[in-house]
Amino acid sequence: MAGAIDFYFDFSSPYGYIASTRIDAIGARHGREVAWRPFLLGAAFKITGQKPLTELPMRGGYALHDFARSARAAGVAFVMPTPFPFFALGATRAFYWIAERDRRQAKRFAKAVYDAAFARAQDVTGSEAVLALAEAMGVDRDGLAEALDSPEVKARLKTEVDEALAKGVFGSPFVIVDGEPFWGNDRLDDVENWLATGGW
Amino acid sequence: MAGAIDFYFDFSSPYGYIASTRIDAIGARHGREVAWRPFLLGAAFKITGQKPLTELPMRGGYALHDFARSARAAGVAFVMPTPFPFFALGATRAFYWIAERDRRQAKRFAKAVYDAAFARAQDVTGSEAVLALAEAMGVDRDGLAEALDSPEVKARLKTEVDEALAKGVFGSPFVIVDGEPFWGNDRLDDVENWLATGGW
Incomplete structure (x- = not known):
């Protein structure tokens, strides 16, 4: 099987949310x-x-218009969170802690975080919100609660961020296919064409 | 016939060049x-x-890679001009002076400027280059030479720029269809879908 597609995103990114769907x-x-x-x-x-x-x-007003328009194009619900942007440190740490135990569960957790933030306008920045979302996925709540501020989990996220930066990831979403970088939800059709054709 | 599509661009913009084709x-x-x-x-x-x-x-390296990749996707020649970006004041003034006399000729002139800059890496910033490109389109060279620094032509361009800014144009290319704004060469498929469907 060919290599995995790397899908980089920030939980506070509207275009990341749309691309995740x-x-x-x-x-x-x-x-x-x-x-x-x-x-x-x-x-x-x-x-x-x-x-x-x-x-x-100027760009701000266009972005707000385009977030909603892009969500309609993708056929997904969208509400603008307030405040925006938000800092999803806990959810991001939680993702990697869950992923070390169950990668599929971590992906379900990420989808739940995005859905809460951008389809239901729920705050996902607090520890309680992160733990509740994780628990609903079947994650060990107490284990995660203990992990969120542990040196190991902090170090794991720092490594992930450093590696993303080293690969040239500067935006969200950012997709890398066989070494080829694509920035933006509006490049997913290009990603698909690249996969289909092997590149141009 | 339905209203015109407004196509905003800067002559120094690689994505504007690709979109223009x-x-x-x-x-x-x-x-x-x-x-x-x-x-x-x-x-x-x-x-x-x-x-x-x-x-x-980070973004600079990606942009250089993506300019060439986007040109290949569009099937057009592309060379990166040096220096870049350049300030195409003369060509932009010339465009509007020509357009007041012959809109189709002005469009041909614009295509010639873009082709010179991005397909043949020619400098298009000097008056001599602008006049030569215009003359090759059949433009009155002496008339244009006199106009390039005239108060009327300067005022015309200022009006055009002010109107673009008032319409929210902040990038190149920028397309407005029936009041709907689209920023970027990578949104031309959206422009086409919008035209086909009447919007979403």
């Missing part, structure tokens, strides 16, 4: 696993100097 | 005229705080 089907159509890799977009912004789209004059 | 065919397939509207992206950057992509850490 499409990426597994794209992988499945081409016999590829999809490795979900949440990271912290703020770490990339420190390097690129980029700010959250919604904070930029 | 596709936009007229999209308009033709849906019975729409395309109004080409070169503007000065730097005026928008002053408002948004954006810098040229190629000057940004």
Whole structure:
């Protein structure tokens, strides 16, 4: 089987959310696993100097319009969270702790986090929210609660973020197929074409 | 006939160049005229705080890779101009002076400027280059030479740029269809879908 598709995203990213509803089907159509890799977009912004789209004059209004339009195009629910952007540190740490035990469960957890944030406008930044979402997936709540602030879990996330940056990941979503990088939900058709044709 | 498609671009924009090779065919397939509207992206950057992509850490390398990849996808020649970005003030002024006399000739001139800059890596910033490209289209060279620094032509361009900014145009290419804004060469498929369906 060909290598996995790397799917990088930040839990606070509207375009990451929309792409998350499409990426597994794209992988499945081409016999590829999809490795979900949440990271912290703020770490990339420190390097690129980029700010959250919604904070930029002119671009902010377009972004709000386009988030909703892109969600309609994908046929998924969308509500704009407030506050935005938010810092999903706990959910991101939790993902990797869960993934070490059960990768499929971690993916279900990630989908639940995105659904809570962008389909139901729920706050997903607090520990209680993260633990409740994880518990509903069948995760060991007490074990996760203990892990969220452990040095091992902090170190694991730092490694993941550093590796993402080292691979040139500067936005969300960001997809890498056989070394080829694609930035943005609006490039998923390109990802699919690349998979189908082997590139151009 | 339905209203024209507004096609905003900066002559220094690689994605604008690529889109320029596709936009007229999209308009033709849906019975729409395309109004080409070169503007000065730097005026928008002053408002948004954006810098040229190629000057940004991480994003710059991706942009250079993606310019060439996007050109291959569109099936058009592409070479990266140096220096980049360049300031195409003369060509942009010339476009509107020509357009007041012959809109089709102005569009041919714009295509010639883009072709020179991005298919043949020619400098298009100097007056001599602008005049030579215009003359090859059958434009009155002496008339244009006199016009390039005239108050009327400067005022015309300022009006065009101000109107673009007032419509929310902050990037290149930027397409407006029946009031609906689309930013980026990678949104031309969306433009086509919007034209075909009336929106979503």
